Amino acid sequence: MITFDIFKKKKGIYWTNTLIVYSIAIPCLLVEFIKYIILDFEQKKNIFDDILFYIALGSLGYGLVMGVSGFVRHQPLKGKLEGSLILEDDKITIDHEAYRLDEIKKIKILNYDYYSKFNFPTRGSFEASLSRGVDNKFEIILNSGEIVSCAFCQFNRYDIVDAKKQLINYHLKGKIEFLHLIEILGISGFNQIKLFKKEIKWFQEDR
The missing domain is CATH 2.30.29 (PH-domain like)
Structure with missing residues (x-):
């Protein structure tokens, strides 16, 4: 024997590093894209723009660290034995x-x-x-x-x-x-x- x-x-959505990074970075960059490219806003950047930029940058930095360290880390179990x-x-x-x-x-x-x-x-x-x-x-x-x-x-x-x-x-x-x-x-x-x-x-x- x-x-x-x-x-x-595990059923449903599992929040992986990749999903977390893109869920944060893409909306932040999309807001800036819509504001300055599509709506053609020309006013000076304000503190809200800076916050979005640093949030997006921080999430991408987090992703880069996770990606590099991932070569020696085990994947999450995403369920149970x-x-x-x-x-x-x-x-x-x-x-x-x-x-x-x-x-x-x-x-x-x-x-x-x-x-x-x-x-x-x-x-x-x-x-x-x-x-x-x-x-x-x-x-x-x-x-x-x-x-x-x-x-x-x-x-x-x-x-x-x-x-x-x-x-x-x-x-x-x-x-x-x-x-x-x-x-x-x-x-x-x-x-x-x-x-x-x-x-x-x-x-x-x-x-």
């Missing part, structure tokens, strides 16, 4: 709901994320670059057509390799395709794949 923590994303994903030979449990293997038609797993993985920031972003390892997805398609999925946490790149025995069993039961299985386990190269096929054969003979 192998267990992973389930990640439940709650519940468990449990992989067993004959069943899979997702957040206290158990599904027998014979109820499942297909299993899909995306396990590219792990704790402290570096993600290159997108242009204009002021977010942290180190992952929390929660952007992994486990999905089962039931015989009824219903899809059940969850996000789960990995601390290391291939924590899911701990569940190799269960995953091989799922493959032999026709729930995971071979190409997807080697993708999940990070197996590549002709020799590695050849050895893994032998491992599957030995596993099958021992059952």
Whole structure:
């Protein structure tokens, strides 16, 4: 039995550094743009203009500091770790709901994320670059057509390799395709794949 923590994303708007910076800077600059470009106000700047300017400048400065420091900071969790994903030979449990293997038609797993993985920031972003390892997805398609999925946490790149025995069993039961299985386990190269096929054969003979 192998267990992973389930990640439940927070619903609604999450106030990221990027959203905060642009929510402050853009309105301030927009007011000045409308006032002096569109309405063609020519009077001297007053204290209100100075306040808007320094607020916008301060927010952009904050964003720059957050962007640079983001290379060594972890991203906010944006939710909570709650519940468990449990992989067993004959069943899979997702957040206290158990599904027998014979109820499942297909299993899909995306396990590219792990704790402290570096993600290159997108242009204009002021977010942290180190992952929390929660952007992994486990999905089962039931015989009824219903899809059940969850996000789960990995601390290391291939924590899911701990569940190799269960995953091989799922493959032999026709729930995971071979190409997807080697993708999940990070197996590549002709020799590695050849050895893994032998491992599957030995596993099958021992059952």
